[in-house]
Amino acid sequence: MPLASPPRLIVFDLDGTLIDSRVDLCNSVNATLAQLGKPTLPEAVISGYIGDGASMLVRRAIGDPEGDITDEQYVTQALTFFLDYYRIHKLDYTYVYPGVLEALQAIRYTHPQTLMAVLTNKPVHPSRDICDHFGLSPFFFQNYGGNSFHTKKPDPHGLEALIAEASTLAGHAITPAETIMVGDTDIDVLTARNCGAHSIGCTFGLKPHSLEDAPPDHLAHTPADWLAFLVNPQQTF
Known part of the structure; x- marks a missing residue:
């Protein structure tokens, strides 16, 4: 199913996608x-x-x-x-990848109706603390970790829960076909597939080689590519 343009929900992994930890x-x-x-x-x-x-x-x-x-x-x-x-x-050497904040700001500015969230397998409290520390939290309506549910990615339960919450916030149903999962590993791609959502694989992350095992719908070589994909969903990088 083709991606809605723009998507109504973007869900980001944390480690290797937003931050280098x-x-x-x-x-x-x-x-x-x-x-x-x-x-x-x-x-x-x-x-x-x-x-x-x-x-x-x-x-x-x-x-x-x-x-x-x-x-x-x-x-x-x-x-x-x-x-x-x-x-x-957790914050001794961890940093936000260059271009992440600018990309999130651009998405918020150009697509204000698109909701964003975090879904990571990292425990939820350090995930939220890190996002708070680096000023990432205001971009996201929710931040779920590996201990937020009874299962972890690539099980789709967490992504499905975020889609349901986003639908409530938006006041209308958001479908998996209108959702993008952004991450640097095959785990994130498989999470999207298991839910019926689209996927963007980040080649600058911690385990980009794993994307060969589960190719995403699109590749992002820098955070700026996230925005480029939203502007033109048919674009390849």
């Missing part, structure tokens, strides 16, 4: 490993673990991606330390 996440993982007496990991390795939420990030880092460790207390200890450490250090 790689260093703070990697430092928090390595601090956790050191606390557990395990060897630290290269940043490139940890970066490949990002995207499925804090619990999976920690499980992958400690060598338990499939949940095979039977000592759940050990896993909980690792996750608790990681979250506590990250809560303190």
Whole structure:
């Protein structure tokens, strides 16, 4: 189904889409490993673990991606330390990608009726705190995290919930066909597909290589491409 021009709802991923949080996440993982007496990991390795939420990030880092460790207390200890450490250090090196604020301002100015929101697998409180800190929150009517629902992306439940909320705010039904999911990983693309929404993949993010596994409808090489796509939905970058 063709995209409505302009779309009525744009939902953004956070890490690798709006912000570069790689260093703070990697430092928090390595601090956790050191606390557990395990060897630290290269940043490139940890970066490949990002995207499925804090619990999976920690499980992958400690060598338990499939949940095979039977000592759940050990896993909980690792996750608790990681979250506590990250809560303190989440803004040490994290920054907003160049052009993001300008792109959001331009979308708000040129398409004032288009609603925007955040849907991330990062826990909701640090997600909202980071967006507050960098002045991103005023652009979004909602910011949901990986612990906001019983499932995470790529399950479509969170995106469906945002579409329902946006419909209430707009005073009319917004359909998935009028919705765009913007993210830097295959997880975001699959979330859009599972919901029936459109997708934009950001090649400047943390895991752009994963977009090869689930090609998005369009690619954005810079945040400015978001606006270019809204102006001309048939454009390719």
